[in-house]
Amino acid sequence: xxxxxxxxxxxxxxxxxxxxxxxxxxxxxxxxxxxxxxxxxxxxxxxxxxxxxxxxxxxxxxxxxxxxxxxxxxxxxxxxxxxxxxxxxxxxxxxxxxxxxxxxxxxxxxxxxxxxxxxxxxxxxxxxxxxxxxxxxxxxxxxxxxxxxxxxxxxxxxxxxxxxxxxxxxxxxxxxxxxxxxxxxxxxxxxxxxxxxxxxxxxxxxxxxxxxxxxxxxxxxxxxxxxxxxxxxxxxxxxxxxxxxxxxxxxx
Numbered sequence: 052x053x054x055x056x057x058x059x060x061x062x063x064x065x066x067x068x069x070x071x072x073x074x075x076x077x078x079x080x081x082x083x084x085x086x087x088x089x090x091x092x093x094x095x096x097x098x099x100x101x102x103x104x105x106x107x108x109x110x111x112x113x114x115x116x117x118x119x120x121x122x123x124x125x126x127x128x129x130x131x132x133x134x135x136x137x138x139x140x141x142x143x144x145x146x147x148x149x150x151x152x153x154x155x156x157x158x159x160x161x162x163x164x165x166x167x168x169x170x171x172x173x174x175x176x177x178x179x180x181x182x183x184x185x186x187x188x189x190x191x192x193x194x195x196x197x198x199x200x201x202x203x204x205x206x207x208x209x210x211x212x213x214x215x216x217x218x219x220x221x222x223x224x225x226x227x228x229x230x231x232x233x234x235x236x237x238x239x240x241x242x243x244x245x246x247x248x249x250x251x252x253x254x255x256x257x258x259x260x261x262x263x264x265x266x267x268x269x270x271x272x273x274x275x276x277x278x279x280x281x282x283x284x285x286x287x288x289x290x291x292x293x294x295x296x297x298x299x300x301x302x303x
Contacts, residue, residue, distance in 0.1 A: 086116035089278045090136050092127040093119055094143035094201065094269065095225040096166065096244045100286075101141075103294045108285050117282065123200040123225035124148075131155075131274065138279030141271040141286070143226075144201035148270045160270035163287045165301035168202075168209050168265055169256035171233045171241045171248055180240055180257055183213035194229045194238035195219040202226035205265045206242035213263040230254060246299040269300070 093101045098121050105117040120127065120137075124147040131137045132154045141163075142148040148160045172180050178191065186193050195217075196203030203222065210217050220238060223229050226247055232238040234253040244267065248256040271286060273279035285291055292302045 086114055087278065088116045088118055089138045089282060091117060091119045091139040091141070091279070091282060092131060092135070092137040093121055093139075093141040094124045094127070095121045095227045096143055096202070096246055097121070097141055097164075097269070098227070099246075099298045100164075100291075100294045100300070103297075104282070104286055104291055107290060107294075108282060112281075121225075121227075123196070123202075125197075125199045125201070126224060138275040139271065139273055139282050139286075141269060142201070143267055143269055144204065145268055145270055146204070147201065148272060151274075152272065155274065157272060157274065160272035161283070161287060162268045162270050162303055163291065164269040164295050165303065166244045166246055166267040166269065166299075167301075168205055168242055168259050168267075169245045169248060170259065171230055171243045171254050172257055173233065173236070173239070174252065174255050176255055176257065178239055182257065182260060183210055183215045183263055186210065186217045186240060186242075187215045191239045192220045192237075193217055194221045194223060194232040194241035196226050196229055196242075197222040197224060200225060201267060202229070202243060205267055209242065209259060209263050209265045212265070213260075249299045266301075 091101060101119045105119055108117055109115060124142040124144060127140065128147040128150050131140060131151050140148065140151055152160065170180060172178065195206050198204055198207055221232060226243045229241040229243050230247050233241050248254050271283055273283045295302050
């Protein structure tokens with residue numbers, strides 16, 4: 052059984068003796084043979100956070116191999132309901148989580164993060180896009196996530212609130228693809244999460260006014276409580292909250 056330990060002090064204070072003790076604690080439960088694989092199915096926008104949590108968790112639990120599967124939440128939900136071996140599901144909205152919970156007869160999920168929408172544009176915003184209304188301009192090529200994807204559903208609601216009639220040139224399977232379209236110059240603009248553009252130099256962002264903003268809730272659930280529960284515990288702990296804050300997510 053994996054050991055969940057408080058590695059936040061290692062992460063923030065770099066206390067070498069303490070880290071050594073914590074890693075020893077994780078190693079104490081390690082058995083012989085190949086590491087135990089724990090599959091984490093997570094929304095594409097959680098990529099940076101899950102990479103950090105995976106690294107920290109495996110450092111404290113060397114007998115465990117955390118494997119993160121990133122995709123649109125609707126794709127992940129369909130895979131899980133089709134029988135995919137997922138120990139943890141972290142969705143970008145409650146609708147896809149509810150499909151999995153109802154389909155598998157599971158208990159409630161925990162909302163562990165929030166996100167906001169931005170308009171993704173080319174660096175320097177050469178087309179002078181200032182808000183959602185501009186996305187209805189006939190001279191723009193706009194990329195959105197598909198409406199069954201959380202980012203797409205949120206974008207549609209945001210545009211509805213703004214009264215913007217937008218005909219997207221492409222509907223993508225996850226939010227990363229929207230940002231990639233803009234970064235490659237294949238689209239003039241797109242709608243993605245704020246966290247998707249933080250730290251990037253190949254795209255820029257335009258804020259969505261509060262009146263039109265749609266806040267995304269991210270629920271997480273251990274589908275397999277024994278192997279996935281400790282991962283969820285770390286994700287919702289001070290360690291996970293620090294990783295989420297660093298990546299630009301809100302924490303309830």
